[in-house]
Amino acid sequence: MGLHGTWASPYSTRVKWALKLKGIPFQYIEEDLYNKSALLLRYNPMHKKIFIPVLIHGQRPVCEFMVIIEYLDEMWPQYPLLPIDPYERSVARFWVKFIEDKVGKSKILYFGIFNKSHEVQAKAMRDSLEMLSIREEHGPNKGKKFFGGDNINIADIAFGGLAHWMGVVEEVSGRKMFDAEKFPRLHAWMGNFKSLPLIAENLPDQGNLCRYLARQREKLFSSSTHK
Structure with a gap:
């Protein structure tokens, strides 16, 4: 494979x-x-x-x-990533779609660093904070470490892809979005998620990601300046 x-x-x-x-x-x-x-x-x-x-x-x-x-x-049904219960499965799929609609399709994070317009950047920030607020409100249930309960499921994987890259975007753009005091449930979830060796060992290095995105941003801005 x-x-x-x-x-x-x-x-x-x-x-x-x-x-x-x-x-x-x-x-x-x-x-x-x-x-x-x-x-x-x-x-x-x-x-x-x-x-x-x-x-x-x-x-x-x-x-x-x-x-x-x-x-x-x-x-491979071992370690199911989608819940067995049909309702819980629909909930997990809903949150995956929510993340993809808010971040993947609208690209709100990337607009914040790959667009020179202050208006576009401000809207990307507002949209990001709105998305985080909604996810904070519907964070892991009390006493649970993950959105999937005691074990990671596909909703955790979908949001985990966002959480790590959000820190990179914050560093490159100089704009803080993921405030621990404002989003305590998400902050606790992130700590639990990234503390698992299988997750941490398969994360791109944040420094390398920052340098990569900064180079892409510089190329984009340079090409737009010379048009």
Whole structure:
């Protein structure tokens, strides 16, 4: 089994977490999205629009992080990442969609660092704080370490991908969003989540991520200046 991804991608990291939590052996293939591997092109179902991560299992590709994790859950039911109870499963899926709609599709965090407009940056900040406030209100139940209860589930994985990258965006942009006093439940959750060895050992180095995003930001701003 092979996982094609990029080291700086929160989506690739989420799938790594799922594979590690389930104890599934896999080979990780680092991709350069500007020079994609022949294998990734071969198994791409999207007519040259390459998305990562891509899981290759039995010569067949599985794409999109949520789809991959559900596939893994069905193929390897040990350590379920989606709750068994249908209602709890629907709740977990709701929060995954919430995170992806608020952060993935709208890109509120990245607009805060990759857009020169002060208005756009201010809106990204407002949207980020609103999203955090909602998640704080519906944080882990009292006495529980994770959104999934005593064990990590897919809602934790989805938000964990945001939490680590948020710290990077804060450092690059110089804007503080994740205030421990304002969001105590989320702060406690983050400590529990990142203290697990399987999570911590499979996180991109924050310093390297900061340098990477800072370089991307500089390139973007430089190219826009010369247009």
